[in-house]
Amino acid sequence: MSSVVDSLSFRRACSRFATGITIATVMAADGTPQGFTANSFTSVSAEPPMVLICIDRRANILPHFSAARHFAINVLSLEQKELSMRFAARGQDRFNGVAWRQGIGQVPLLDGALAQFECERREVWEAGDHLVFLGEVVAARHDDGAPLLYYASGYRELNAE
Numbered sequence: 001m002s003s004v005v006d007s008l009s010f011r012r013a014c015s016r017f018a019t020g021i022t023i024a025t026v027m028a029a030d031g032t033p034q035g036f037t038a039n040s041f042t043s044v045s046a047e048p049p050m051v052l053i054c055i056d057r058r059a060n061i062l063p064h065f066s067a068a069r070h071f072a073i074n075v076l077s078l079e080q081k082e083l084s085m086r087f088a089a090r091g092q093d094r095f096n097g098v099a100w101r102q103g104i105g106q107v108p109l110l111d112g113a114l115a116q117f118e119c120e121r122r123e124v125w126e127a128g129d130h131l132v133f134l135g136e137v138v139a140a141r142h143d144d145g146a147p148l149l150y151y152a153s154g155y156r157e158l159n160a161e
Contacts, residue, residue, distance in 0.1 A: 018151040025108040026068040033108040034064040037088035049137035054130045070105025075115040078146040115142040
């Protein structure tokens, strides 16, 4: 069955859904930290606690996530816009000069994140041009602060009333 919605219309409609910004991280088999900016993250279940992240099949980072047993989701604060852009860019050592520590399964946890989810991979599904990684949350933490948001193809701030 072919879709009646063209790709551009679909992407524009999706851009009207405000999302938080995360950096998904994993430790590569060679011991180097790897990560990328993602907004395709969601909670799935409270019992047991589970989350998912979607990764484009063409992404250079995909083999690292496919090989790893653990991954982390770092929810970014408003002050981490530059970090979001850095981890979205290609062709650089994204972790160079970035403060982080190791979590369970050696996953990289970024300093200053509003929330962090350390996950053990449970399942991976094919979904069109992406793979969906389901992780059981084995550790979680959070801090107070304003979130970094993305809406209508741009960064936004939450307006408190």
